[in-house]
Amino acid sequence: MKAINAIRMGGVDVLPLIEGGKGVSVSTGISSGHWAAAGGAGTVSIVNADSYDAEGRTVPQIYRGRTRRERQQELIAYAVAGGIAQVRIAHDLAGGRGRVHANILWEMGGAEEVILGVLEGAPGLIHGLTCGAGMPYRLSEIAARFGIHYYPIVSSARAFSALWKRSFHKNPCGLGGVVYEDPWRAGGHNGLSNTENPLAPEDPFPRVLALRQAMRGFGLHETPIIMAGGVWCLEEWEDWIDNPELGPVAFQFGTRPLLTRESPIPEAWKRRLLTLKKGDVFLNRFSPTGFYSSAVNNPFLRELQARSERQVAYSTEPVGEHVAAYGVGARARQVFMTEADREHVRLWEREGYTEAMRTPDSTLIFVTPDRAREILADQVACMGCLSECRFSNWSQRGPDYSNGHRADPRSFCIQKTLQAIAHAGTEGADEVMDNNLMFGGTNAWRFATDPFYANGFVPTVGQLVERILTGR
Numbered sequence: 001m002k003a004i005n006a007i008r009m010g011g012v013d014v015l016p017l018i019e020g021g022k023g024v025s026v027s028t029g030i031s032s033g034h035w036a037a038a039g040g041a042g043t044v045s046i047v048n049a050d051s052y053d054a055e056g057r058t059v060p061q062i063y064r065g066r067t068r069r070e071r072q073q074e075l076i077a078y079a080v081a082g083g084i085a086q087v088r089i090a091h092d093l094a095g096g097r098g099r100v101h102a103n104i105l106w107e108m109g110g111a112e113e114v115i116l117g118v119l120e121g122a123p124g125l126i127h128g129l130t131c132g133a134g135m136p137y138r139l140s141e142i143a144a145r146f147g148i149h150y151y152p153i154v155s156s157a158r159a160f161s162a163l164w165k166r167s168f169h170k171n172p173c174g175l176g177g178v179v180y181e182d183p184w185r186a187g188g189h190n191g192l193s194n195t196e197n198p199l200a201p202e203d204p205f206p207r208v209l210a211l212r213q214a215m216r217g218f219g220l221h222e223t224p225i226i227m228a229g230g231v232w233c234l235e236e237w238e239d240w241i242d243n244p245e246l247g248p249v250a251f252q253f254g255t256r257p258l259l260t261r262e263s264p265i266p267e268a269w270k271r272r273l274l275t276l277k278k279g280d281v282f283l284n285r286f287s288p289t290g291f292y293s294s295a296v297n298n299p300f301l302r303e304l305q306a307r308s309e310r311q312v313a314y315s316t317e318p319v320g321e322h323v324a325a326y327g328v329g330a331r332a333r334q335v336f337m338t339e340a341d342r343e344h345v346r347l348w349e350r351e352g353y354t355e356a357m358r359t360p361d362s363t364l365i366f367v368t369p370d371r372a373r374e375i376l377a378d379q380v381a382c383m384g385c386l387s388e389c390r391f392s393n394w395s396q397r398g399p400d401y402s403n404g405h406r407a408d409p410r411s412f413c414i415q416k417t418l419q420a421i422a423h424a425g426t427e428g429a430d431e432v433m434d435n436n437l438m439f440g441g442t443n444a445w446r447f448a449t450d451p452f453y454a455n456g457f458v459p460t461v462g463q464l465v466e467r468i469l470t471g472r
């Protein structure tokens with residue numbers, strides 16, 4: 001195994017190992033501070049992070065506003081306080097070693113207000129900003145204003161070129177690195193484009209080489225590329241290290257750091273990681289952001305899948321084969337579907353899926369009365385955690401603060417579920433793991449087969465970084 005040497009990133013020499021940002025409350029001040037202390041770059045997620053009261057208790061995020069806009073203001077205030085709290089912890093734990101980065105999603109609600117609030121409230125504590133999901137054109141400007149580095153997350157050379165030409169070229173020195181996030185393999189939301197097949201993962205090497213070639217065209221020969229997604233042991237990436245074709249490369253880990261002693265996720269989540277098999281993590285498209293995301297195939301995802309399968313197209317007038325009448329809702333408003341679909345609906349009704357819910361695509365899905373109540377309650381409780389949400393039809397853009405479509409009951413409230421899974425206590429935790437979204441990279445099955453984790457061994461962050469440095 002080649003020696004893994006320090007790399008020049010963000011103006012200093014650090015280990016080319018990064019803990020990727022993970023929201024909500026998965027990469028925290030504690031996990032990222034320890035990662036930085038081990039000599040790499042730790043990334044604090046400042047997406048609706050936890051803050052603490054004077055006694056050190058987690059401040060519950062309770063929403064009192066009457067409208068979605070009012071609640072979004074509360075959410076932004078919680079996020080700023082949480083971001084500052086987590087960044088302070090990371091900075092203290094790092095003790096001047098490594099780098100502390102902060103991560104947000106450009107498409108999260110009030111993204112810019114949150115970043116600015118945290119940077120102003122925690123001056124000098126953040127070395128770099130990493131940001132993906134959407135096209136974060138303004139990232140370079142914000143980084144320049146605070147004299148820090150920025151790290152866009154992209155999944156193709158094309159996306160980076162667009163960002164560079166639009167705005168990043170104005171702050172070339174601030175560009176600390178470019179994160180290439182493999183859209184087939186990385187945990188969390190993924191940047192798969194409409195032309196890419198979710199079932200046909202592509203080799204990352206030619207894609208990263210194309211990114212480097214584009215970067216060279218902009219004079220970015222020495223700016224590190226950070227490979228994220230599917231990286232487990234570096235001996236499998238030897239031909240990437242010190243490869244003059246690729247130039248400087250660092251590696252970002254998201255899934256492996258989930259299983260460390262300092263990782264704040266519930267013990268039940270950690271136990272689940274050790275039992276996963278190949279194929280248990282897969283790409284799905286239920287997220288209210290509209291992006292693909294990579295998560296564990298648990299009862300939560302299976303329920304969403306089943307919801308979408310109990311779906312029929314309808315028209316408001318009888319046309320073509322859509323002649324079988326059906327009454328929707330309490331007022332039994334008539335719509336028309338095919339005879340075959342009408343028969344499906346009868347079957348679902350006999351199974352208890354008696355409630356029809358309209359989707360934005362002129363279809364109906366069928367759910368139980370309890371599920372219908374839960375979906376409606378979640379949509380009503382929306383606190384605008386995204387800039388746009390297909391589940392509740394919220395948009396943070398006025399004048400009507402709607403995305404212009406019907407709310408989509410085939411999706412879910414990502415804020416509710418990510419908060420729930422990150423904060424599950426010990427009692428009933430397995431049920432919480434089953435019934436919420438559990439992000440993970442497609443490599444997560446390797447916990448069960450990697451001898452490092454034999455007999456349920458859970459390393460400290462320091463031990464994990466040491467292990468990675470051996471190439472394993």
Ligand SMILES: Cc1cc2nc3c(=O)[nH]c(=O)nc-3n(C[C@H](O)[C@H](O)[C@H](O)COP(=O)(O)O)c2cc1C
Nearest residue numbers: 020021022023186187188228229230254255439441
């Ligand atoms: C639980 C989890 C949550 C994540 N959340 C985010 C996030 O909020 N923002 C982000 O940019 N990336 C997020 N990611 C992606 C990681 O930062 C990282 O790039 C990715 O996991 C690397 O691939 P790997 O999963 O194969 O290690 C998340 C990943 C996981 C596993």
Ligand code: SF4
Nearest residue numbers: 382383385389413414
């Ligand atoms: S409904 Fe959508 S925008 Fe509203 S809080 Fe939930 S996920 Fe966020």
